[in-house]
Amino acid sequence: MDEKIYQNIDHPKDNPDYIPTTSEKPLTNSQTKDKIKLTPKIILLLVLAFIILSLSITALIVTRNRQQNTNITPNPTPIVPVLDDSTKLNDSLIPTQYQDAFNEINQDLEFQLDLPVPQIDTKVGL
Amino acid sequence: MWILFFLFFCQPLFAQNSTPDLFDQYRNDYLYQRDLYQNNHQKYLSKKNAYSQYQTVTAETELITATKDTLLSQNLTLKAYLMALRITIPQNPELQNELQKQEDWLTSQESTLRNLSTIQDLKIWSENFQKKYVTIQVQIYTSLLNQKTNHLQKTLLKLKNLAQNSGIDWSRNYQDKETQFNNFIEQAQEKTKIAQYEDRFNNFYPQAVELTESAKNILSSIRNDLKSTLIKSQPN
Numbered sequence: 170m171d172e173k174i175y176q177n178i179d180h181p182k183d184n185p186d187y188i189p190t191t192s193e194k195p196l197t198n199s200q201t202k203d204k205i206k207l208t209p210k211i212i213l214l215l216v217l218a219f220i221i222l223s224l225s226i227t228a229l230i231v232t233r234n235r236q237q238n239t240n241i242t243p244n245p246t247p248i249v250p251v252l253d254d255s256t257k258l259n260d261s262l263i264p265t266q267y268q269d270a271f272n273e274i275n276q277d278l279e280f281q282l283d284l285p286v287p288q289i290d291t292k293v294g295l
Numbered sequence: 296m297w298i299l300f301f302l303f304f305c306q307p308l309f310a311q312n313s314t315p316d317l318f319d320q321y322r323n324d325y326l327y328q329r330d331l332y333q334n335n336h337q338k339y340l341s342k343k344n345a346y347s348q349y350q351t352v353t354a355e356t357e358l359i360t361a362t363k364d365t366l367l368s369q370n371l372t373l374k375a376y377l378m379a380l381r382i383t384i385p386q387n388p389e390l391q392n393e394l395q396k397q398e399d400w401l402t403s404q405e406s407t408l409r410n411l412s413t414i415q416d417l418k419i420w421s422e423n424f425q426k427k428y429v430t431i432q433v434q435i436y437t438s439l440l441n442q443k444t445n446h447l448q449k450t451l452l453k454l455k456n457l458a459q460n461s462g463i464d465w466s467r468n469y470q471d472k473e474t475q476f477n478n479f480i481e482q483a484q485e486k487t488k489i490a491q492y493e494d495r496f497n498n499f500y501p502q503a504v505e506l507t508e509s510a511k512n513i514l515s516s517i518r519n520d521l522k523s524t525l526i527k528s529q530p531n
Binding site: 262263277280292295 | 362379383421428443457
């Protein structure tokens, strides 16, 4: 038995003989998006593009801020507190035979004569 | 025999210890005299105030007594100070002699002061003392500086001996520093020759002390260098 070709006359697109006319409207954006496939490569590219864009914006903002703050005086460098020289090296590391000599020298360097000069009022009797 | 042995060998030991003990004794005496002077000075100020307020004969008599007491204790304080200072500079007999001369002058003034009986006499004495006190102060601060520089020079010698004993070449490593040290000491001693006013002491001591501190810093630096060299050189 021969197959009878079915033709729906209500839907012309289903008609294999149908030839579209030039006056038909172009595809919309949503329609084209549907056509682009979101492959992993494209997702990666999009992510990288987003990162580059955000970094560029950040760099732009920072550069502008720096240009505006050029007259700010620099912060003083913190000064390391000066330590007593004698504390830099532990005395116990000195060879034993020289320790007494160093102790004596340390005492000599710290010595102050404990004899306060008298404060005399030279206007007494005047 | 044993007595001779004792005298021969034990005497140097006593002699070594005698100076610090003597210094403590003289220092304590000075501090005691200084307290007495300060008390007398307070009494003098109150009597002077009373005399300027009331101008009475009694107030005048009390003022004369208080002035004499203050001046006498002032003399004793200065003498005690000079004695204590004199034994700290045994290495400088010339300076010791100068201090001794000032002590003698102060001793001679004790009887003079006791014989003064009027405010006018006391005023004349005080005017003379003001001039004399300039010389006394010059001697005091010159001696103090001498004591300081001598002490530093002794410390330098100890450092040199230490370097020699530990096999470190002093002249190659520390000659420059020694020269700098000597320059500071010389500059400090030069300060004592500054011109003085007739009735006012031109104080050279603070500047001289700054120079001795620079000399002391050089010694500290040598000490630290020696220390690190000896620590590094010892076998592990």
